Amino acid sequence: MDLKMYLKERKAFIDEILTDYLPEEPPFGKRLYEAVKYSLTVGGKRLRPILCMAGCEIVGGDIEKAVPVAVALEMIHTYSLVHDDLPVMDNDTLRRGHPTTWKKFDEATAILAGDALLNRAFEVLADCSLNSELKLKVISEIGKAAGMLGMVLGQQCDMEAEGRKDVSLEELEFIHRHKTGALITASVVSGGIVGGGSEDEIEVLRNYGQLIGYAFQIIDDVLDVIGDQSKIGKNVGSDVEKGKVTFVTFYGVEGAKKKAEEAVNKAVSLLGIFDEEKREPLERIARFIVEREY
Ligand code: GRG
Numbered sequence: 001m002d003l004k005m006y007l008k009e010r011k012a013f014i015d016e017i018l019t020d021y022l023p024e025e026p027p028f029g030k031r032l033y034e035a036v037k038y039s040l041t042v043g044g045k046r047l048r049p050i051l052c053m054a055g056c057e058i059v060g061g062d063i064e065k066a067v068p069v070a071v072a073l074e075m076i077h078t079y080s081l082v083h084d085d086l087p088v089m090d091n092d093t094l095r096r097g098h099p100t101t102w103k104k105f106d107e108a109t110a111i112l113a114g115d116a117l118l119n120r121a122f123e124v125l126a127d128c129s130l131n132s133e134l135k136l137k138v139i140s141e142i143g144k145a146a147g148m149l150g151m152v153l154g155q156q157c158d159m160e161a162e163g164r165k166d167v168s169l170e171e172l173e174f175i176h177r178h179k180t181g182a183l184i185t186a187s188v189v190s191g192g193i194v195g196g197g198s199e200d201e202i203e204v205l206r207n208y209g210q211l212i213g214y215a216f217q218i219i220d221d222v223l224d225v226i227g228d229q230s231k232i233g234k235n236v237g238s239d240v241e242k243g244k245v246t247f248v249t250f251y252g253v254e255g256a257k258k259k260a261e262e263a264v265n266k267a268v269s270l271l272g273i274f275d276e277e278k279r280e281p282l283e284r285i286a287r288f289i290v291e292r293e294y
Contacts (some may be wrong), residue, residue: 043096061195068128097233145186154179181213211267242256
């Protein structure tokens with residue numbers, strides 16, 4: 001399997017269909033529509049949709065059924081980035097190699113564009129053609145992961161930790177398990193649910209997601225120190241600038257990379273319950289997470 005080609009093709013597929021899931025352009029308030037479209041189409045690895053589709057495939061499901069779920073996940077992820085970049089939060093001007101939504105439009109429009117994306121994601125889920133039982137399971141899974149005991153809580157804790165030097169490793173892990181890990185985990189788990197995975201299979205996907213989510217955040221911290229801005233598409237060095245305690249603070253760059261590798265090895269070993277051929281994409285995606293330069 002050629003992972004580069006796999007990621008490229010899956011990303012191209014998602015890029016192509018994302019805006020099909022937007023409603024018709026309204027006659028007024030076009031600025032909101034433009035901001036939503038801009039935020040969604042300006043780039044991104046599409047990792048969460050790719051994980052969702054791969055989660056569906058590994059349990060032997062029909063990938064077509066995972067598509068609206070994959071789209072909803074990318075909408076939620078995009079909303080989180082749009083809000084995270086706002087001056088009242090991370091105050092970032094560059095995202096995915098382009099001006100952040102608030103910078104390109106204005107702050108109020110960026111807030112509304114984020115709100116619109118979050119709501120649209122749940123409309124897409126509610127309106128998709130999955131059977132009602134699976135649909136509710138997926139909505140509940142994603143709602144919990146994105147919501148007040150998931151990503152939003154992680155974001156709040158992250159803001160509260162900013163500038164504090166006494167953040168413990170336990171607190172840091174809590175922050176990232178929620179802020180970054182929850183939606184990554186929900187992506188692969190919801191794919192497994194849609195694909196009709198058994199309870200044991202879903203449990204493996206959940207543990208896999210948590211481990212790769214942890215590794216993903218560690219590498220995000222590493223890239224903020226040693227990354228190439230032109231490759232990662234956002235400003236580097238912002239953690240130090242904002243006085244943030246990160247995994248690099250605790251482990252150093254090499255130690256942090258080692259931690260991420262250990263997590264990924266464990267995640268890959270969990271996939272042993274699946275057929276060798278079927279598990280390859282999720283194995284390779286896990287490895288990509290630690291090897292990535294963007
Ligand atoms: C505002 C509710 C709310 C939440 C924001 C996810 C998040 C929470 C903030 C993003 C800040 C950040 C840099 C987190 C580190 C990990 C992360 C989620 C990076 C961005 O995800 P990628 O690398 O981005 O998948 P692309 O652009 O490729 O989609």
